Amino acid sequence: MIEGMPLPATDDPLDREFWSKARDGKLVVQACGDCGTSRFPPRPMCPHCQSENVTWRDDPGTATIWSFATPRPPLLPAFEAITPYITVIGALDSDPMIRIAGMAVTGADDAFTGLTAEDVEIGQPLTIHFQTVSPDCALPVWRLGPRI
Amino acid sequence: MFKDKTAIVGIGETTFAKNLEESEFQLACRAIKAALDDAGIAPGEVDALSCYTYEETPEFEVARSVGMGDVHYLSQSPHGGGAGCGAIGHLALSIAAGIANVGVVWRSRKRGSPTKRLWAGVNSVVTDHWKWTRPQGLVRPVDEVAVLTRRYMHEYGLKREELAEVALAMRKFARNNPKALMHARALTLDQYMEARMISDPLCLFDNCLESDGAIALVLTRSDRATDCAKPPVYIHAFSQGMTAQHQLMTDYHSADPLRSSSWACAENLWRQSDIGPADIDVAQLYDAFAPLVLFSLEAYGFCGRGEAGAFAAEGNLRAGGKLPVNTSGGSLSEIYLHGMNLATEAVKQLRGDALTQIEGASTCLVTSCDTTPNGALVLRN
Numbered sequence A: 001m002i003e004g005m006p007l008p009a010t011d012d013p014l015d016r017e018f019w020s021k022a023r024d025g026k027l028v029v030q031a032c033g034d035c036g037t038s039r040f041p042p043r044p045m046c047p048h049c050q051s052e053n054v055t056w057r058d059d060p061g062t063a064t065i066w067s068f069a070t071p072r073p074p075l076l077p078a079f080e081a082i083t084p085y086i087t088v089i090g091a092l093d094s095d096p097m098i099r100i101a102g103m104a105v106t107g108a109d110d111a112f113t114g115l116t117a118e119d120v121e122i123g124q125p126l127t128i129h130f131q132t133v134s135p136d137c138a139l140p141v142w143r144l145g146p147r148i
Numbered sequence B: 001m002f003k004d005k006t007a008i009v010g011i012g013e014t015t016f017a018k019n020l021e022e023s024e025f026q027l028a029c030r031a032i033k034a035a036l037d038d039a040g041i042a043p044g045e046v047d048a049l050s051c052y053t054y055e056e057t058p059e060f061e062v063a064r065s066v067g068m069g070d071v072h073y074l075s076q077s078p079h080g081g082g083a084g085c086g087a088i089g090h091l092a093l094s095i096a097a098g099i100a101n102v103g104v105v106w107r108s109r110k111r112g113s114p115t116k117r118l119w120a121g122v123n124s125v126v127t128d129h130w131k132w133t134r135p136q137g138l139v140r141p142v143d144e145v146a147v148l149t150r151r152y153m154h155e156y157g158l159k160r161e162e163l164a165e166v167a168l169a170m171r172k173f174a175r176n177n178p179k180a181l182m183h184a185r186a187l188t189l190d191q192y193m194e195a196r197m198i199s200d201p202l203c204l205f206d207n208c209l210e211s212d213g214a215i216a217l218v219l220t221r222s223d224r225a226t227d228c229a230k231p232p233v234y235i236h237a238f239s240q241g242m243t244a245q246h247q248l249m250t251d252y253h254s255a256d257p258l259r260s261s262s263w264a265c266a267e268n269l270w271r272q273s274d275i276g277p278a279d280i281d282v283a284q285l286y287d288a289f290a291p292l293v294l295f296s297l298e299a300y301g302f303c304g305r306g307e308a309g310a311f312a313a314e315g316n317l318r319a320g321g322k323l324p325v326n327t328s329g330g331s332l333s334e335i336y337l338h339g340m341n342l343a344t345e346a347v348k349q350l351r352g353d354a355l356t357q358i359e360g361a362s363t364c365l366v367t368s369c370d371t372t373p374n375g376a377l378v379l380r381n
């Protein structure tokens, strides 16, 4: 765990299924129990058919980079300590409208420090992975595939 | 019902500085008093108040300090940089509808101290929609705008040299404005290109200033406005905007993420307006981050999608260009007060007493933040 890093609340009934599966290293995406449309981030009602029936579908977690940012100081001390890092927005292969943010990681130890804008490009393949950052939280991170 | 029924009749500004001694409360009172004096209206006549939800001084404190009478309308507009035109528009609506007679809108803000930065307050546990991005490293608004700018560059081929023109044009206006925080500092393309990155592709000069100050405006009915001390500036059209599937600042979840809330706002604004984009003489476009100006130019119809970089690079944002933008230096080079200086500069242009006066300016568009729920006003003299 990175000292002082903000963490998501993982016990909200709205999205605790996501965080529960994340702790098991699995990606699930909220989907409408009636019309089946996927949505992210989670919310109580389907914007297409107004159903409150919720399902969670397993997703293989393969994606491509939709965009990315390379935050540089001045940052919160917790983030300043890990620069240079990159946050990428991954668009899922299963549904490119589902776009999930996570730090880009690389190498055998899934390190996120040391990456710069030259290491990534829009369209580059990604695979999701979950890194345990506290006893109740595993955050999504994106393993970088080969450059296109 | 609404068109031209109300007017801005007074504007007030405090000193602008990186750090001011006075409290936000004190600065608010001072700006409001200055705006009422500018209008030639006594505080006791004010019966409507409008501000930002981010405002930390409650309305009752302001009213009983400045010496207002009985107040009949109170409103707040949400989301920081998105709030300015909404706060003004709500006030205009209350007056046009006959609920109130004289309204004051203000923004007082001390941002100089690092503890006041929005992202300095990031909680150790994030419970709102930011739980999906802040722990993942998108910590500040600039990081969120960097994501959208990177995608825009990918789709439309915008170059940093073109984006630079936003900061350079604003700085040129600030160089002619002694109140502007960057008045004394020239900026060259070389300096811009070599500046340190804050969140690549956004460098230091693509970010607004850290600054303190307060601004207020006084509105009243158009038939009352002609009795005021200064020429009225009429509120011709107003809309707020929040596009379908919008998400505050991390606005990349819709089918067309680069169609921001400004597009929803613009469509409804022009629908009501007799003045179209081609008739706008000068514009004040919200510029907490330089790319927001380019995004807004496209949304409000001054150029086609993907063309704003070239439009700027042709010199169109400068005095003498097709659409002079942020003629006092804007948030990048004058003062960052969540865009309220854009509204006072619009009034100065339409009164004909701006420091860089655009000759014959009779119409002005003012906009709020592109990447939040927002608003816009068409003003005319």
Ligand SMILES: [Zn+2]
Pocket: A032, A033, A034, A035, A036, A037, A046, A047, A048, A049, A050, A051
């Ligand atoms: Zn549905």
